[in-house]
Amino acid sequence: MISNLNVQDRFNKELPADPTTENGRRKVMEACFSYVKPKATANPRMLHVSPEMLDELGLTATDAQSEAFVQVLSGNEIQPGTNPYAMCYGGHQFGNWAGQLGDGRAINLAEVEHEGKHWVLQLKGAGETPYSRTADGLAVLRSSIREYLCSEAMYHLEVPTTRALSLALTGDQVLRDALYDGNPEYEKGAIVCRVAPSFLRFGSYEIFAARRDAKTLRTLVDYTIKHHFPHLGEPSKETYLQFFKEVGQKSIDMVMHWQRVGFVHGVMNTDNMSILGQTIDYGPYGWLEGYDHGWTPNTTDFAQKRYRYGTQLQVALWNLNQLANALYPLIGQTEALEAALKELSDGLEPARLDMMKSKLGLFEADKNDAQLVEALETVLQRSETDMTIFFRNLADFKKDGTANGLSLIANAFYRPDEITGALEEEWKAWFMKYEDRLEQETKNEGERKAAMNGVNPKYVLRNYMAQLAIDAADNGDYSVLDELFDLLKLPYAEQPDNEKWFDKRPEWAKHKIGCSMLSCSS
Template structure:
């Protein structure tokens, strides 16, 4: 571990706080130096071996206890220079001012053997100047959810931050899980998050809101130079191309979320990555029975601002706030408006392409080129979503089972496993037969051979997703010292498009007992 190479460009090139204490305060800089606060008994609970190998951080080579000490925050290795980043954000549509890394502390920017850059960040490693009265810690349930989902999303092919490790702290952390005045102690944990950058939309919003054009300009230049190779920060045209690229990446990300039924739950601008990655896994969730209004966040239960169906619109709104923050760097609004239009185009193009693949359709089906084929896919998908919503059908299972439908005799009985109420299948049989017949007709008209169609659908529709009830089962088991449930989950989620004989139960629809249980349907931001 002592041979690791760090190049901590963020703190080297951007202005930092002159103070290194943890006192909560307003900070007129991009970051504050702050060290993790040691924990009493660090214990390695889980590690992403794939990522550890890529980074040269194999705990078996370095020693499991030393690894646990470093990634709990008890020890540093040469080259690490811990800091907490400063940023603001719009939370639930309202400007919240300075926010910052209240319980996240970055250890450094590791340069892997292949030259790639990876910022290592501990979440739950103690208070920082941005903790706003909180303790800077995290509990096992939230840390496990972030660790597993980060890696699950990566293997689904969705742009995301990664997670290296999950370390138990040996201490109890008091949390009011339901915000109902009944706090209780829970096991503490620290997760190590990994990303090329944790810069967010809110990183630019804060200096803009304060009128600090100097820091804003330096942050834009730094971000483009370090994280967007091939883009030029020196003139307005280069900055315009960069903003358009941010918008394009965000559009593709939203299409991916919608493709697999992922709901982020708290799409504040401080939770939006400038790289177009999924970051900050808090009260997220997955669609079980298809409901476009579903949000997993209890804080958002009344207004459902961040519901599944609203995510593409919210991302556009958030990009609008970023555009407003950057407007002082442009002579007119035209480049920013063009960037926002690039988001719209990127989202719709990616969505159409992904829906076509999920339905086993060649984009050119229909005979008149790609556009007609994508329109066909979008139309069929919208009708399918309406059917699934009306009949309480599981999104993940339904799309996966579609590959088994016989084009010459389309039978909705093939989808029976996806229905939460079996009676709905018989009630709606004629509607399902009609829809499946039209899909099968498209299959027969296209040139895609049958084996290729089935293969396309299996590559596009995961068998396994990290449902909330699965997360809760893993949390319950790990709190009792049993890591086998987590190990099985990590195995299937590392290859979510494949079948895993003997682990089929991890692909099952949500059981009835989980419909209302805490942690299995909705969650709070408390962790």
């Protein structure tokens, strides 16, 4: 038993449960969850624990070093007074209704309260559930490292996200086909303990609307508002509409943050969209290296590129349309929902322009700013240009003409020899316009640089960096994991001792599995 956990379960006490308690694959009707116990692991070992999340939960380093901590967070023991469960939900996957999905490899252990905050502890990779379909419900070390590092990195980037408490090896071997190419191999099993105020997602509501189960839908929506949107007041059609509007804005704000830092989720299905507007389910994600609106890290999406960087905002809106359809039985007002969606849609371009202007250090109004941003995005994609390095270095540009723009960003180009002739002239022309535009700014150089460095990170979890941590961990070396975890706590700081991580993707990583090619098993 982890003695200092203040367990305060409510999801599995206030919502309808699946009456069948045996752990077999099945359709679960008129229930929000199924009780299920994690699968026992052979020889669990804790690899890493987030000190920040320990503190959030009211736990100490001493707690994290206990045998009980290892056993509970690897699924080997059940915390007394708890009743673990897997959630039922559906979803649209790559634009098509997939029916019942649910927590196929996630098990909610308990809900915890500390200092006025409520958290759900969820194990990812802890075994089969009624929603596992043909899968084993397990996870491997590489995907677990990626989830653990990225969720905490996103938090420090100030991107809304679920968190991670711990990363453990299970001692088991798990068979995985990394690229779905018919070549499965055994890999080290691992479990991440994810933490969030809730793991409800759009698909949690879609499943009941699709089944015309208005009773359970209303029960779940009322529960959600009561515990996560209490300021909206008592349930009513107007409350449900305001609930949708708020979820919509939170979702758009989240994706705008993704765009700001160059994050690509890779699989924006409606079952991967948090109702709280938090980044959830870190699978085949990646960070833009070369600035490219068409890039996606997901091999499954290479042909369609539905979830590429440049479409993430539009996909969020599409997903919100599906949520609106799911909530319609409770609201019954087509025009009101359509108006809410239109308001969100109309706000996309102005909000994106404001975000891009912040990255450029432009804070005054100018009618030509949209054209300036468009011209930049065009020239950025003429030759492979590193997004993170470009925007970070741009903060050193001087509006008095003493700093040459191209020399400032030279190390952002993957092929510097391509920046000649017409392309070089295009870059020079853009910098001239940028210099002219900066003359309108009232912030001094120091203030502008500080503001730009506050939105343009110096360090992100580049795909090759995560792979280096994975490769080392596969060989029993966890020093890279430790180093990156600490590095990514201060993504906007200079960190002179860590300059080696402020560099372009190495050539070996351009086409390496795990760096540029990822699947849903990643």
